[in-house]
Amino acid sequence: MKKISLVLAGLLCGVSLNAAVVATFKGGEVTTEELAPYLAQFQISDVNALPKEAKEGLIKDVVTKKLFAKEAEKLKLDKDDAFKSALNSAKEVLLAQQYLLKKFNDIKVSDAEITDYYNKHLNDFKVPEAVKTKHILVKTEAEARDIIKQLKGLKDDALVNKFSELAKTKSNDKGSGAMGGDLPYMSVNELVPEYFNAAKKLKKGEISEPVKSQFGFHVILGEDYKASRQGSLQEAKPFIENGLKNEKHKALVKQEADKLINGAGLQVK
Known part of the structure; x- marks a missing residue:
């Protein structure tokens, strides 16, 4: 599609x-x-x-x-x-x-067409496993361990607030750092393997050991984990409907363009 x-x-x-x-x-x-x-x-x-x-x-x-x-x-x-x-x-x-x-x-797309497409393309609507985290990115392992030391013993709001404060002042990821290290739900395909594999093991409110990646060393705060699942027909419906309408539209445009050109008496000089 x-x-x-x-x-x-x-x-x-x-x-x-x-x-x-x-x-x-x-x-x-x-x-x-x-x-x-x-x-x-x-x-x-x-x-x-x-x-x-x-x-x-x-x-x-x-x-x-x-x-x-x-x-x-x-x-x-x-x-x-x-x-x-x-x-x-x-x-x-x-x-x-x-x-x-x-x-x-x-253009109209019937529910039967949408259901048929969904059943024939189930793999296209699989929702991959995903993690919700905060992180602080630094250059060295020593910096990462120092941050972990400052977070030791903190829980709940105190932990989140301190983590956010450190992310804003210490993180080399300026985008997430400005938001207290906050990252949206991200799938296995959107994160480097080292980060994702470490993040998926964390419980809510748990801090990782320093995680090395190509970007440096990450300190990760676990927030949530979602296992992979099959996206429902209801979730997929608007995407399928739009895609099928687009395919029908392309065919219709070509058909009408050919008809109008044939009736226009076009002569290229």
Whole structure:
């Protein structure tokens, strides 16, 4: 099953009846609807899912383009023949995209088709085992053991708070370090083997010995472990439905394109 193209994904994410304002500036505002095509490139629909710096950077980019456009209008560049030609071309592209979007939305996928696909592709919907951890990454084993020493004897909130404090000040993984060493649930395929194999053995609130990997030495705080399992049909349904719609859409687009081209009297000179 292939993914929907970014162009189509952008259109799908961009259609919103409840666009919210995420930023304002003198003479204008930025809405979630305007950000949707950009977010589609990262396969997300909520701007708040981005890190703070990335969210602010995206909004600044959008506002900058708006301000450039205002400056262009002041210079009457919107009256220029080259601009008018480009605008007409853009209009054709957008109309074609809206036509394709309508065709996509009109496509129906039955429950029987979804169930049949699920049963024939069970391995595609296996959820791998995963761990939820915090970690502190340092260069040497000695540094790791010093951190473990500072955590010795602590439990529950006291342990978590001290671990988070050390992660923020000591960890070489600045991304997770800024969040107190916190990592999301990560599967065996997303972590280096040394880390995953050590993490899966930890009980909630248990600290690992120094774990050496290609990145350095990790001190890991265990939080949770989930064994591998078969993803249910209900969980898989939206992904299967979207994929099957996309496959039907591709076939439909080709069929319609061939029909329209054949009836257009095209002559290439």
